[in-house]
Amino acid sequence: MNDFDLQKLQAQWQTEENQIKDIDMDTILKNAGNFQKAIKRRNSIEWIASLLLAPLFIAKMVSAATLWSQLMYAELTLALILISAILYYRGRLQLENDASLSTEGFIEHQRTQIQKQIQLLSKARYWYVAPLFLGMLGLGLDRLMTRWNSAHIPWPNVLFVLTLPLMAWGIIWLNEVYAVRDLKARLKTLS
């Protein structure tokens, strides 16, 4: 291809009209504001959840009727702290558009972050499901044994205990299969 052909092609390419709408400053400022509000809202929700849930479980632990329940509430409190810490330090994808990076560096950064996320989610059964599942199962069984008698079967408690493994399996599947599959597809696109 000679330079003349190339210049002609480039000129034609650069003057081609496309159907993308023009953008104005108001839209950009509105989008930027919405983005910043969304980040603040997400951070607030995480903080409020952490501030409310841990004290709630501690209060429940103090007022629990049996030693077993107290132990289970203590286990759930520790599990919440552990999960919050893991999510805080490792859970959030750091995919901000760092303008100082060249595209090669940016892609490498994204790939590393996605790989870390895949590693974390692939082990969700150990750091997320198991700590919560044990505490919930312990509490469920405790209530079931307390309320059980031959004349009356506490069906809500029975159902709670029976649905726990199903819920645990669901959370494991969502994290270890569904989310990981999605992240692997992103990783492939970035390869």
Place this chain on the structure above:
Amino acid sequence: MDLAEMIRMHGGSIKRLCRSYEANSEKASDLNQEIWTAIWLSLPKFEARCTLRTWIYRVAHNTAITHVSKEKREKALISIEDMEEQIVDERHSLSQALEHKDALQTIQALLINMKLVDRQVFWLYIEGHSQAEIAAVSGLTATHISTKISRVKKVLETVLKNSESKGDQP
């Protein structure tokens, strides 16, 4: 330079970039908004280590890459090397498909299916950026870019030949 001035100077180019990363017009318009919002949000971090033009295209490409990586794709992206082989092989369906489109549409279609870094080099080249600018935006070495550009030229040559053979002007 303020953002309105940047939009005036680079708006058209960024729109073409959006069409090279997103085939759907509405989604491409959304991507255009995403890119300018990212530029606006990142502007305070600009430290003049590179030219403003290079910086704008880095942010734009990086935002577009994030957009593409989130999309669910049925087919894998193709490297420029594979594309070059496929496009020159007349028995291959890609070559046949190209004959039914004019040169610009063909380039658009090729870009959409190209691997991200190759796509970036191809796009910057057809937009008329110098090799040094392409290196600054992409982070690839001069040798690497030189190899890729020679492949881009071969692909473009085939595209032109195809469009000329059916009577289109390049």
